[in-house]
Amino acid sequence: MKQLNMKDLGYTGRFETEAAMYGGLFVARVVSQSRDLYRILCENGELMASVSGKFRFETTRLSDFPAVGDFVMIDRETDLNGNAVIHHVLSRKSAFIRKAAGTANDEQIVASNIDTVFLCMSLNHDFNLRRLERYLAISWDSGAIPVVVLTKADLCDHVEQWVAQVESVAIGADILITSSVDEDGYASILKYIEPGQTVAFIGSSGVGKSTLINRLIGREQLDTHEIRADDKGRHTTTRRELIPLENGGMVIDTPGMRELGLENADLSKTFADIEVLAAHCKFRDCTHTKEPGCAVQQAIQEGSLGTDRLASYLKLQKEAQYDGLNFRELEAKKLNEMFKEVGGMKNARKSIREKDKRKLMR
Numbered sequence: 001m002k003q004l005n006m007k008d009l010g011y012t013g014r015f016e017t018e019a020a021m022y023g024g025l026f027v028a029r030v031v032s033q034s035r036d037l038y039r040i041l042c043e044n045g046e047l048m049a050s051v052s053g054k055f056r057f058e059t060t061r062l063s064d065f066p067a068v069g070d071f072v073m074i075d076r077e078t079d080l081n082g083n084a085v086i087h088h089v090l091s092r093k094s095a096f097i098r099k100a101a102g103t104a105n106d107e108q109i110v111a112s113n114i115d116t117v118f119l120c121m122s123l124n125h126d127f128n129l130r131r132l133e134r135y136l137a138i139s140w141d142s143g144a145i146p147v148v149v150l151t152k153a154d155l156c157d158h159v160e161q162w163v164a165q166v167e168s169v170a171i172g173a174d175i176l177i178t179s180s181v182d183e184d185g186y187a188s189i190l191k192y193i194e195p196g197q198t199v200a201f202i203g204s205s206g207v208g209k210s211t212l213i214n215r216l217i218g219r220e221q222l223d224t225h226e227i228r229a230d231d232k233g234r235h236t237t238t239r240r241e242l243i244p245l246e247n248g249g250m251v252i253d254t255p256g257m258r259e260l261g262l263e264n265a266d267l268s269k270t271f272a273d274i275e276v277l278a279a280h281c282k283f284r285d286c287t288h289t290k291e292p293g294c295a296v297q298q299a300i301q302e303g304s305l306g307t308d309r310l311a312s313y314l315k316l317q318k319e320a321q322y323d324g325l326n327f328r329e330l331e332a333k334k335l336n337e338m339f340k341e342v343g344g345m346k347n348a349r350k351s352i353r354e355k356d357k358r359k360l361m362r
Contacts, residue, residue: 004043008248010113010196015071015090022088025073030066032241038066040084041244042074049074049084063097064089067109068240069198069252094143096200111200111240111252114144116192119173120203120212121148121166123156129169130312133270135202136170137316140269144200147174147192151208154179169309171272178212186215195248213253216245271313273305288314 009029019027028042028049038049049072051065059065066072066089073088096110096117119135121127132148139146148170153159159177166175176188189212193199201209242252268275274296278286282293288310289297299305 004041004045006043007196009041009244010115010198010250011071012196014093018090019071019073022073025075025087027090028072028074028084028086029242030068030070030072032068033066037083038072038086040072040074040086042084047074047084048082049086050081051086055087061107063095063107063109067095067112068242069112069114069200070109071113092143096138096142096144096202098138110202111242113198114142114200114252115197116199117142117144117146118149118176118189118192118199118201118203118212119146120151120201120207120209122152122204122207123150123159123162124152126204126207127162129165130308131204132166133169133309133312134316136173137267137270139202145173146170147176149176149178149189149201149203149212151178151212153177168306169270172269178208186212189216190247193245193247193249193251198242198250198252200252209253213243213251216251217243218246267313267317270316271309274310274313277305 006027006029011027011029015027019025026042028040028047031039031041031046033039036050040047040049051059052075066086070092071090072086073090075085075087078084092109092112094114095112096114097107098110117139119132119139121132136146136148148166150159150162150166156162163175163177178186178188193216201213203209240252242250244250274288277295277299278288280295281288281291283291286294286296288294291297296305296310300307300310
């Protein structure tokens with residue numbers, strides 16, 4: 001097997017310090033996952049691996065299991081099936097997280113240890129600023145740096161107008177324009193992919209993620225399809241995979257995700273313009289809806305802030321508050337919101353009991 005230098009796979013001093021705690025084990029990086037088996041890269045090349053029985057027994061959260069991009073500590077010995085054995089997952093420097101399907105209160109790691117997240121959105125009918133705000137909120141919280149990639153520019157007229165809309169919401173993020181038709185249509189992405197750097201592509205199905213990655217790889221490794229007649233994307237990527245590039249960088253492709261739950265999100269960076277305005281509101285707990293002295297509502301009246309952007313902010317803010325709650329907690333939260341003006345559900349019940357008592361005394 002080919003001898004690998006782990007530093008080429010993004011293994012830095014940050015991980016070395018923690019790895020030194022596990023004597024007798026050596027480091028590997030997770031490339032892909034298929035059910036309970038992981039494909040990993042280590043000094044000895046490519047191996048298949050599974051978690052140890054002790055790891056499985058002691059792990060209670062789905063997010064604690066290895067994910068694509070993780071650095072793991074493995075045993076040089078193999079299990080009964082000839083697979084390497086994963087004993088530990090090293091602390092992640094960044095993680096892209098979404099709510100796990102079919103669970104009430106768990107989260108799934110989409111990809112980890114990412115330096116840059118390319119948020120892909122095509123310049124066609126799939127263009128959606130509200131979805132981009134959602135992606136940005138999750139990306140800022142992940143620890144990676146988000147970069148907006150506008151794809152299929154060759155299919156769009158008046159690109160400048162579309163870019164202006166993105167600039168109004170992608171505060172603090174670079175914006176790139178790409179085309180799959182031009183030979184150098186993806187060149188702007190290359191400067192973000194240096195040796196030892198890991199990037200990930202996130203976006204809805206059909207926005208051209210696989211096409212861009214194939215250009216970076218230099219061959220047609222990932223399947224691609226044209227968009228459907230209704231301008232919607234087809235799913236081509238079916239699983240997450242880390243792919244080493246010839247220049248020493250690494251790229252993670254992910255299945256298309258139209259909507260993501262806000263299991264973790266950083267609204268302060270995504271909506272920095274609203275946060276700055278909110279600091280000047282008369283009341284600290286201002287909801288920016290009907291309170292007097294609201295600087296946010298004043299900005300809307302003056303035309304410097306759009307109503308759609310505020311609505312998106314309030315929606316994501318509420319969603320972030322509700323995510324992670326079980327059914328009983330969720331119902332209690334909603335009831336307290338309903339009776340907020342009378343001091344919450346507890347005070348509402350007290351008021352009802354007092355009214356009933358007064359009726360009985362009459």
